[in-house]
Amino acid sequence: MSLEGMNAVVTGAASGIGRACAVRLAQDGADVAILDINSDGLEGTRRLIEETGNRCLPVTVDLLDRTAIRSAFDTVKEELGHVAILHNNAGGSLREGIRTFPKSDYDQWDYMLTLNLRQATDCTREVINEMIAAKYGRIINTSSEMAFRTNFGMTDYTTAKAGLLAFTRSLANEVGRYQVTANAVCPGVTRTPLAEAMPKAHMEQSLATIPLGRWAEPEEIAHAVSFFASPGASYVTGEYLLVAGGRTMH
Numbered sequence: 341m342s343l344e345g346m347n348a349v350v351t352g353a354a355s356g357i358g359r360a361c362a363v364r365l366a367q368d369g370a371d372v373a374i375l376d377i378n379s380d381g382l383e384g385t386r387r388l389i390e391e392t393g394n395r396c397l398p399v400t401v402d403l404l405d406r407t408a409i410r411s412a413f414d415t416v417k418e419e420l421g422h423v424a425i426l427h428n429n430a431g432g433s434l435r436e437g438i439r440t441f442p443k444s445d446y447d448q449w450d451y452m453l454t455l456n457l458r459q460a461t462d463c464t465r466e467v468i469n470e471m472i473a474a475k476y477g478r479i480i481n482t483s484s485e486m487a488f489r490t491n492f493g494m495t496d497y498t499t500a501k502a503g504l505l506a507f508t509r510s511l512a513n514e515v516g517r518y519q520v521t522a523n524a525v526c527p528g529v530t531r532t533p534l535a536e537a538m539p540k541a542h543m544e545q546s547l548a549t550i551p552l553g554r555w556a557e558p559e560e561i562a563h564a565v566s567f568f569a570s571p572g573a574s575y576v577t578g579e580y581l582l583v584a585g586g587r588t589m590h
């Protein structure tokens with residue numbers, strides 16, 4: 341089913357998974373606003389989206405800043421109109437120095453929770469009441485397989501990504517009666533700039549634990565997002581889909 345006539349917003353769309361998802365939603369027929377702090381990356385995504393013949397609105401924004409989020413969504417609504425699909429994808433696990441919780445400080449903790457959880461709730465706040473009024477909406481959140489696993493020195497990230505799943509399910513429960521759905525995609529190790537910046541040894545080791553024996557391509561995550569965004573997924577809400585090559589079986 342086509343997304344023709346609908347507007348989608350994808351955050352963290354300047355590279356990696358967000359770029360692939362934004363392009364896929366445009367291929368599915370949507371006009372797409374792409375939000376990111378990286379303007380150069382947004383330009384690259386814009387070119388790919390415009391090749392589909394659909395409209396693209398790049399908006400440079402620091403999602404750690406609530407006032408900036410509000411103004412970014414004002415721009416989207418002015419330029420494109422009503423938002424039917426929001427994909428909260430921005431996030432990341434990189435930080436200066438891997439520190440376990442006992443060694444972490446408030447700044448690191450706040451940064452990871454804001455980047456991977458709070459800003460997604462702030463973006464959702466900008467569109468949810470209008471989705472309710474329209475009696476139609478699709479919220480899709482990028483969580484992670486790390487919501488179900490542990491990794492030494494990543495307590496902040498796993499906590500945030502598990503929190504994002506809890507937000508997805510509670511929101512789905514609250515807004516379901518208005519035909520607004522909320523679902524999450526949980527990628528495994530995916531070949532993106534984020535993954536490529538991880539220590540090489542850690543990445544190589546991960547292969548041995550993945551039944552499919554390889555990392556995901558961003559387009560494989562986008563396929564799941566496309567499903568959740570589609571009108572056909574109208575009876576699917578409060579769910580998460582692990583796209584992790586079977587790794588969580590271990």
Ligand SMILES: NC(=O)c1ccc[n+]([C@@H]2O[C@H](COP(=O)([O-])OP(=O)(O)OC[C@H]3O[C@@H](n4cnc5c(N)ncnc54)[C@H](O)[C@@H]3O)[C@@H](O)[C@H]2O)c1
Binds near residue numbers: 351
């Ligand atoms: N790559 C993986 O292996 C993997 C696995 C599981 C989950 N994820 C999740 O997938 C999502 C996308 O990750 P990716 O691998 O494509 O990484 P990526 O680094 O390629 O993309 C993340 C994007 O978020 C943007 N961003 C970061 N901070 C921002 C801020 N303050 N304001 C606005 N934009 C900001 C970056 O500029 C970047 O374009 C993240 O939520 C990540 O946690 C990734």
